[in-house]
Amino acid sequence: MFDVYQGKGVPDGKKSLAISVRLQPKDRTLTDVETEAIGQKIVGAVAKATGATLRS
Secondary structure: OOOEOOOOOOOOOOOOOOOOOOOOOOOOOOOOOHHHHHHHHHHHHHHHHHHHOOOO
């Protein structure tokens, strides 16, 4: 996590958190499809564990 924001644009009682994830396979380059699928899995797991949602 590299940023936490509370204020304009974020509902009262909520926080906006920014995280960074590094995907670094040693044997090949990931495709765009693979990185998108991994990102969706990460977002889904965080949402399930915390009730979080992506901010638009």
